[in-house]
Amino acid sequence: MKVGLFITLGALLWVGCKPDRGNEQVEVLSEMRSPNGTFIASSFACSGGGAAGYFYFNANLRRAGDALDSRDGLLGKHQTWKAFTDIQIRWIDDANLEVSYQQDEAPAYRENNAVRVDSKYGIKMHYLVVPPGPAVVDLDD
Numbered sequence: 001m002k003v004g005l006f007i008t009l010g011a012l013l014w015v016g017c018k019p020d021r022g023n024e025q026v027e028v029l030s031e032m033r034s035p036n037g038t039f040i041a042s043s044f045a046c047s048g049g050g051a052a053g054y055f056y057f058n059a060n061l062r063r064a065g066d067a068l069d070s071r072d073g074l075l076g077k078h079q080t081w082k083a084f085t086d087i088q089i090r091w092i093d094d095a096n097l098e099v100s101y102q103q104d105e106a107p108a109y110r111e112n113n114a115v116r117v118d119s120k121y122g123i124k125m126h127y128l129v130v131p132p133g134p135a136v137v138d139l140d141d
Contacts, residue, residue: 024048026070029057029087036094038064039121043087046070046080054080059087059099061120074099074125077115084113086130100128 024046031042040062047055058073071079075087087101103113116127 023050024070026068028068030089032089032091033064034091034094034097034123038094039123040064040066041089041091041097041099042068043089044068044070049080054082056080056082057084057087057101059089059101061097061117061123061125063121074117074120075101075113075115077112081109081112083109092126095122096124096126098126098128100130102130102132 025048027045029043029045031040033040042060042062043057044060045055045057047053056079058070058075058079060068060070060072061074062068062072073079075084083104084101085103087099090098090100092098103109117125119125
C-alpha cells in the first residue's frame, strides 16, 4: 500500500515538474538578419506554464531558416526567469552582434545575470547593460 502511494505521488510530482512547452506562447519583438543574410538575431517574449506560469524576455541567434527556440537564449543562466527587459539587437557587421538590455539588479539575480553567451556560430556578442530611464510623471493627475 505504501509503495503504491509512493509511486503515485512520485509520478504526480514528475508530471507536475516536467516543463510543458505545449502551451508556450512566443512573441518576436524584433528580428534582424545579419548583413550577409546567414543568421537571424531576435528579441522575444515568452510565456507559458499554466497556473504557476512564467513570462520572460530574451534574445536568440540562429541560422537563417532555423526556427526560434525560446530556451536557446543569449542571456541568463535560468532561461525562464524574467531578469531582462527592453532588449535591443543590432548587427555591427557579419561577425559582431550588439545586444543591449536592462536587467534586474536584485541580489537574487546576480548569478543568473552573470551568464551570457560570448559567441555562437563564430559571431561575437557585445553586451550593453542600459540603466533604467527616469520615471515618467503624469502631471495631469
